[in-house]
Amino acid sequence: MSALRDTQPEELPPGTAGEQPAVVLCPGGPMLLRGHHVIEDEDGTRHETVRPVSAVCRCGKSASKPWCDGTHKLLPRKLRP
Numbered sequence: 823m824s825a826l827r828d829t830q831p832e833e834l835p836p837g838t839a840g841e842q843p844a845v846v847l848c849p850g851g852p853m854l855l856r857g858h859h860v861i862e863d864e865d866g867t868r869h870e871t872v873r874p875v876s877a878v879c880r881c882g883k884s885a886s887k888p889w890c891d892g893t894h895k896l897l898p899r900k901l902r903p
C-alpha cells in the first residue's frame with residue numbers, strides 16, 4: 823500500500839499568483855463572479871448566483887439582466903464595456 827501525500831498547494835496570501843480571483847472583468851464583456859454571490863439590480867431585486875462561475879452583464883443590453891446573454895458581442899467595439 824502506498825503512502826498518501828498531501829497534494830494541496832501551499833497557502834498563498836490573497837492576490838498572489840496561483841489564487842483564482844473572485845471577480846474578473848472581461849475586456850469588452852461581462853464581469854465573471856466565482857462562487858456564491860447576491861447581485862442587487864437597479865430596482866433592488868436580488869439575484870443569487872447558482873453556477874460555479876456567473877457572468878454579469880456590463881454592457882446594459884442583455885435580455886436576461888443582470889446576467890450576460892452574449893449580446894455584447896453584437897455591439898460595435900466603442901459601445902462595449
Ligand code: FES
Pocket residue numbers: 850851852853878879880881882883884889890891892893894895
Ligand atoms: S456584457 Fe454580455 S450581454 Fe452585456
